[in-house]
Amino acid sequence: MATPVQPARKVVVVGGGYAGTLAANRLRKRDDVTITLVNPRPTFIDRIRLHQFVAGTGAATADYRSLLGDGIDLVVDTAVRIDTTARTVRLASGRDLDYDYAVYAVGSTAAVPASVPGAAENAVSMAEWEPAQRLRATLGELPPDAPITVVGGGLTGIEAAAELAEQGRRVTLVCGGILAPSLSASARRSVSRWLSRHGVAVLEKTGVAAVRPDAVVLSEGAARPSALTIWAAGFGVPDLAAASGLRTDGIGRLLTDETLTSVDDDRIVATGDAAAPSGRPLRMSCQAAAPLGAQAADTVLSSIAGTGPTVLDFAFTGSCVSLGRRSGVRQFARKDDTALNIHLSGPIVAAYKELTCKLGLFKIRTEARRPGSVPWPKGGTRPERPVPDTLAGASS
Template sequence: MTEHSNDPSKVVVIGGGYAGTLAANRLRMRADVDITLINPRPKFVERIRLHQFVARTGDATIDYGTLLGQGIELLVDSATRIDSAARTVQLASGRTLDYDYVIYAVGSTAATLSSVPGAVEFALPLAEFESAQRLRARLEELPLDAPVTVVGGGLTGIETAAELAEQGRMVTLVCGRTLAPSLSAPARRYVAKWLTRHGVTVLEADVVSEVRPDAVALANGPGEGSAEGAVRRSALTIWAAGFGVAELAAASGLRTDTLGRLLTDETLTSVDNDRIVAAGDAAAPSGRPLRMSGFAAGPLGARAADTVLSRIAGTEPAVIDLAFTGACVSLGRGAAVRQLARKDDTAVNVYVSGRLGAAIKEVTCRFVVSKRIRREARKPGSMGWPKGGPRPEQPSTSASQEVTSP
């Protein structure tokens, strides 16, 4: 339905990460939209560079003044509740914002550690800037030969282990089951060889069953039996296993999937309220969320903005049409793997590695900010992305479609 008021439409974007920042810039395609971007930090955090920040091989923050288009109000605060009936967003500062539409782009956080004894007390996660700051400070205090354990065999864990190993640290990488499960078998072998060559001990069949102040206890991973594993010394344990999602949606009475992502339709519109649109890691379209990634965040932010603009104009919003092309993983500063994939994000047995892979990874990281976010600030609506067409329907019994009601 077309908005009948002559007043500008008020759009509140919650979250200033890759998806939210791009969405805010893209909303400027219409001049009659008041845009407020809420973010708990005064600077943009490049989460894909947090492993570099921790190892002091790169920065991970950018001034929003270089990213946001003219007319966008940046509000450094945190949303505590969305009142969909009153159309207000309540903030931690006590302030309340009125809205016509909300773009819910709160991103992801570290996975909950409470299920592993000692993890909350003695492990440091790497999913957010504040925890990365604490981790960086702890590393400064440790001698170079102090044993460090990285928990998580995904891309974040690999990048962190590689960055520290290249500096000469003693690193153990506990994978849980498989090293780099999102990569093809040949690419996994390349990563494993690089890590071994640089002194990283890779444990693929083990999980951390307990974190202690100076050690980790290991047990067999899923499908590997129940025998107790070893206790390994660990002066610092870094948690890079999985991601969680903020509880804002559930706290606001909106339906979510089992991880806490806002449940939407294929236009990214909340199934509970058509004035709330989700983007990025916090969105679960049809209960089948896309892989959490910086690659997907930009197109989802753009599509969320397009959905809001369509609703303001009274036109039918388009559905998700993103095709994946693969993934990148850094191996220190001199090597990386660029994994190629089919449109559905299934890896193929083709990858680029070594220095050329590192060059591609760096170009990709810069592309996300310069060619996506900054270009959208200069020319709203200019961003394109690999199209995959509408997503196929999945059986309703799929476990990924489980939802929760507050």
């Protein structure tokens, strides 16, 4: 008697960033899976290059046709709700996508706080494509000596400030706490010296009380002129999980177990910046995105095969911050992402950072050619408490 042919399993990947795109490619390890990738934009946004795009020193997009493997259906739309009972993803266009499994890969967004008067109206984030386009257009209209303020002393803020300062712009970097808190003391000194040489006014342990169209009001009450204010202090996540009735952490990341499976529904697997395994998410970064994307795909494939999925196993190796186009700092770290007192700096790091940026897309394309082939460092541990949200957006 012939064995009944099982219908193809439908997997909908919600989000086409680093983690979601790699996961979609890796799912092609099985021939009996149909894969739909939902993304609000028709092009891939290379987010770790947005500071270059804003400053006009590089591009930050890629064609999905060069990234996705054969058979993946790209749907340009926005998911507004996941119906876990009907197993459908409702799109903004009104269309419903049926799924057997959904990969939740919505990524992260800007986090301009409503609690700071004028910030939402007068500051622009660099975390997403549309605000980055506005920033680039505004910069093109500003006089070269116009004062610019970057709010946020993490790696994202440092990269933005450095990119603009290298072009001769007048930049103030407001840190809130200390400069580059995720780096070792020696690496922070290297970053500080570079910024000082390039005329960046670094204000540590200084907050922002308000943002005006032409000025930033500091926590001690002083107002500094600012023709353009860039907000680079922290990241948030889309509210799709909460809107779908799924449990989330404090900023909206989907709560999962250690296999990245939702604690509420075993047909939903999260990945990337929007995943909170055991309520202890990894640092939001491109460095973690590829391993998380691979883990999510492997969890789905294991569930389809009826075998037990493996638990998350990933180790950080440090971080790298670019300082303009000709310098940078490479911080080495323990596998749990705590900084070692070892770093490199200078032009060699600029070349290294460019290589790591290229690797982000290279890994996705490698999975498109050979699903299941991308490796990653393992053996790391995560802190018992979540990483602070204000530091979570540091780029790798």
